[in-house]
Amino acid sequence: MQLRVKCTMEVINKTAPWAQLLKLADDAKTMSLRHEFESDQSRFDKFHVLFKDFLFDYSKNLINENIIEELYSLASEAGLKDKIEQMFTGIKINNTEHRAVLHTALRNFGTEPVLVDNFNVMPEIKRILEKIKIFTDKFHSAEISGFNGKKFTDIVNIGIGGSDLGPAMVCEALKHYAIPDLKVHFVSNVDGAHISETLKRLNYETTLFIIASKTFTTQETMTNAQTAKNWFLSHSNTSQDDISKHFVALSTNKDAVQRFGINLENMFEFWDWVGGRYSLWSAIGLSISLFIGYNNFEELLKGAYDADIHFRNEQFNHNIPVIMALIGIWYRNFLDIPTYAIIPYSQYLSKLPEFLQQLDMESNGKCTDKNSLSVEYQTGPVIWGSAGTNSQHSFFQLIHQSTQKIASDFIAFVHNLGNENFSDFIDHHEKLLSNFFAQTEALMRGKTESEITAELRNQGKSDDEINEIKYHKIFAGNKPSNSILIKNLNPRNLGTLIAFYEHKVLVQGIIWNVNPFDQWGVELGKQLAGIILPELKSDNKVNSHDCSTNNLINFYKTNKNTND
Ligand code: G6Q
Numbered sequence: 001m002q003l004r005v006k007c008t009m010e011v012i013n014k015t016a017p018w019a020q021l022l023k024l025a026d027d028a029k030t031m032s033l034r035h036e037f038e039s040d041q042s043r044f045d046k047f048h049v050l051f052k053d054f055l056f057d058y059s060k061n062l063i064n065e066n067i068i069e070e071l072y073s074l075a076s077e078a079g080l081k082d083k084i085e086q087m088f089t090g091i092k093i094n095n096t097e098h099r100a101v102l103h104t105a106l107r108n109f110g111t112e113p114v115l116v117d118n119f120n121v122m123p124e125i126k127r128i129l130e131k132i133k134i135f136t137d138k139f140h141s142a143e144i145s146g147f148n149g150k151k152f153t154d155i156v157n158i159g160i161g162g163s164d165l166g167p168a169m170v171c172e173a174l175k176h177y178a179i180p181d182l183k184v185h186f187v188s189n190v191d192g193a194h195i196s197e198t199l200k201r202l203n204y205e206t207t208l209f210i211i212a213s214k215t216f217t218t219q220e221t222m223t224n225a226q227t228a229k230n231w232f233l234s235h236s237n238t239s240q241d242d243i244s245k246h247f248v249a250l251s252t253n254k255d256a257v258q259r260f261g262i263n264l265e266n267m268f269e270f271w272d273w274v275g276g277r278y279s280l281w282s283a284i285g286l287s288i289s290l291f292i293g294y295n296n297f298e299e300l301l302k303g304a305y306d307a308d309i310h311f312r313n314e315q316f317n318h319n320i321p322v323i324m325a326l327i328g329i330w331y332r333n334f335l336d337i338p339t340y341a342i343i344p345y346s347q348y349l350s351k352l353p354e355f356l357q358q359l360d361m362e363s364n365g366k367c368t369d370k371n372s373l374s375v376e377y378q379t380g381p382v383i384w385g386s387a388g389t390n391s392q393h394s395f396f397q398l399i400h401q402s403t404q405k406i407a408s409d410f411i412a413f414v415h416n417l418g419n420e421n422f423s424d425f426i427d428h429h430e431k432l433l434s435n436f437f438a439q440t441e442a443l444m445r446g447k448t449e450s451e452i453t454a455e456l457r458n459q460g461k462s463d464d465e466i467n468e469i470k471y472h473k474i475f476a477g478n479k480p481s482n483s484i485l486i487k488n489l490n491p492r493n494l495g496t497l498i499a500f501y502e503h504k505v506l507v508q509g510i511i512w513n514v515n516p517f518d519q520w521g522v523e524l525g526k527q528l529a530g531i532i533l534p535e536l537k538s539d540n541k542v543n544s545h546d547c548s549t550n551n552l553i554n555f556y557k558t559n560k561n562t563n564d
Contacts, residue, residue, distance in 0.1 A: 011369075012511055013333075013377045017074040024067050025334035031062055033444045033478050049320050051310055053487035054496065056320045060444045061327050061407075061480040062335060071326035072316045078511045080322070087506065088312055090116040094275070094517035095370055101517050102271075103278035103502070104308050107301035107495070116273060128269055128283055129298075135248075135268075135286070136294040139208075140179060147242035152208045156185045156198060157287040158228060159212030160220045162276025163250070164188040165358050166498075167212070167287045169351040170280060170300065173494055176348070176417050177292040184291045187228075190220040195227050204235040209247045212284050214276055216249065216256035219526075225260065250283040275517050277359050278502060296491045303495025311503045321500045324409075324482065325507035331407045331480070332378050341399065341408035342385035345436040348489055349411065353385035356501055363505045363516035370513050379512045389435045400443065400475055408443075411484045411497070412436040436483075446477020 012018060037043055037059075047059035047068075063071075086093050090100045105114040105121055113120035138144040142151040157167055168186040171178075178184075185202075187195045209228050213221045225247075232246055244263040250270070251257050257267045268283035280288065281301055289297035307321070316322045331337035340360075342353040364380030385391065385408070399406050416429035452473045456466045486493050509516030535542045535553060542553050 011373070011376075012074070012078055012513060015074070015077045017070050017077050020070050021067070021074065021330070021334050024070060028062050028064075028067065028335060031064070031478075033060060033062065033480070034446065036064070037444070049318055049323065051320055052306060052496070053493050054320070055483075055485045056323070057483040057485070058323055058327060060440055061330075061482065062478070063327065063330065067330065068317075068323075068326070071330060074329070074511065075316055075322065075326060075507070078513070080316075080507060080510055083510045084312060084503075084506070088114075088308070090114055090121070090273075094273075094515060096515055096518045096520070097272075099517070100273040101275065101278075102273045103275065103281055104304075106274065106281035107304040107308065107499075109302060109305050121271070121273075124269075124271075131268060132283065132286055132289050132297070133294045136289045136297070139290055140293070145245075146205050146207075147236060147238050147245045148205055150205045153181060153206040154183045154185065154202050155208050155210060155287055155290050156187055156202070156228065157210045157212055158187045158195075158221055158224045159210075159250075159284070160188040160218060161358065161362075162279050163212040163214060163218075163221065163284055165351075165355045166277070166280030167285055169355040170285070170288050170494065170498075171291050172351045173346075173348045173489065174288070174292050174296065174300075174491055176489075177296050177491065179291065179293055182291060184287055186287075187224050188220065190223050192227075195224045199228070199231050204232050204246075207232075207246065208290075210250060210287055211247060211257075211260070211262070212250040212287075214252050214270070214274070214279065214284075216251045216253040216260070219529075222260075229261070248286070250286055276519075277362055278517075280498075292491065299491035300495040303492035303497075304499035305495075306492070307496040307499035307503065311499075321503035322507055324500065324504040325511070327480075327482065328381065328407070328504065328508055329511055331405075332381050335405070337381070337405045337407050337480075338378070339382040339384065339404070339406055341406055342383065343388050343391055343408055343410050343439075344385075345388040345410065345412040345432055346489060347387055348417065350387040352411070353383070353387075355498075356385075357383045359501060360505050362519050362522075364509050364512065364514060365521065366512075366514040366516075368514070370515055375512065375514065377512070379514055380508070388439065389432060392435065392439065396439070399479060406479065408479075408481045409484060410436055410440050410481055411486070413489045414485065414487045415489075417489050440481045440483055442475065442477075443479035443481055444477060446475035446479075447473065449474055 044057065044059045046065065047063070048055065048057045087101050088104055090102055092098055092100050094101050100116045102114060102116065102121065106125055108114060108122065114122055135144065139152060145151055157164065164186055171184050185198050187198050211221065211225045216222070229243065229247065232243070236242065240261055243261050244266055247262050248266040248268065249257040249260070249262045250268045252270055252272060254264060254267065258264060268286055270279065270282040270284065274282045281304060285297060288300065311319060311321050328340065342356050344352050360383045361380055366379050367375055369375050398404065399408070412433060416425055449470060452470045453466055456470065484497070486497065505516055532553065536556065541557065542550055545553070
């Protein structure tokens, strides 16, 4: 077994800022946000950042100037500035896989080269981007069409994890910008229900399948891709040659793409320094480009580039992703808040929480640091959430009145998308926004016993009636949140928003000294499934697992051929 070498230099919880923050946390546990706002009218001025179309308001957090200054010191102590630079300049910061991490190069509209092993990756990136542009334009003009010349009406992206969640989230978020009469579908689950329910609604003559897989070996994707190929061949009655008209591949693995039967001309390449959950900016974004047009796809990339410049150059105290990350660290490591909710007040962003769940939890859900030491502090939080106002009618009860403390990000847009001229929708939008503003205020202020008593008295309730109900109506308040208010939901601003979260995750990974760019924790289950699959297909009872797993498998085997 490899020896674990202690490297105290990089053990963040032994630093002076960490010790100081622990002391500050004792005071913060009794801090009242309501009181902080009442006693300091400049609190918003101190704790917000304006950036392009974004207002980032972090004043409703359990922080004060001392705390935030100490958090900046913690970031400096971790060498944050240099480590950010290492990512942008192609240093192999993914140390367990010996890879650079360069999703930022994919949206780099600057002129400087980006070197990996002394090789400038920018020309290849631009070549693939140009290929995406040409393909997209020909697709829309029907120069690229189905095997019998019919225009494509449907795109099916077959991929999973990072090859699914990003493009699926973006296509949902930007569907207002979609090319008319074009539908996009995302098939990820190996559960046959996913692909079969999708195929049922498709016409083989007018469907383009995009097989999105970095490795082109992922079980779920390859199973679904094979099923799609068989379906296409059996319906179209055409030759293998026509497959190239209906199947394209997004991958790093040329050999596997060819073996599958996809012509290399229809392969859009990317590279090992693009992590799956950071890949929507690469060829993995082809479905986005087809669905909303290349120019909009490029706008998305440019929005991310805006965020990259901001993140790379801005001082910590004006740097939105750095501040988001440090507040997250404050809650996770000093105030014992283990979960973080993402609540977009936008139906278009309904898939954002799920996307951010992967981005954050797969990146920083680690217990071993970059020096192979067990970490002695908490790392990645549980990320969850869903769109408002729906979530107000489900889990908000627990955020407001449970015994848990939960931190959250609230996201909304000033302008209503595309319905400006129809007053009914403006009314919808103002109702939506009134809830967005009200919830963070309610979470912060709460409602005291005396306020409730006065309210009930005004309603004419007797003392007995008041005493019976008042404790159930108390809101402790003091529930922290960030508000991210953005002028418009457009490709550029969405790109910026996503990149802010990517950088937030990086900053936290740097401070926790974990590698946010590997995901070994997904391996064990895959290996065991590989052992179990042949057991399911054989006639013999299994007895090689624990008694729970044996009995579950054997129950399946006993019953699989009967349906009574
Ligand atoms: C993301 C992960 C993971 C990956 C999928 C799909 O960061 O690496 O979610 O994207 O397992 O992998 P392939 O693209 O190789 O099929």
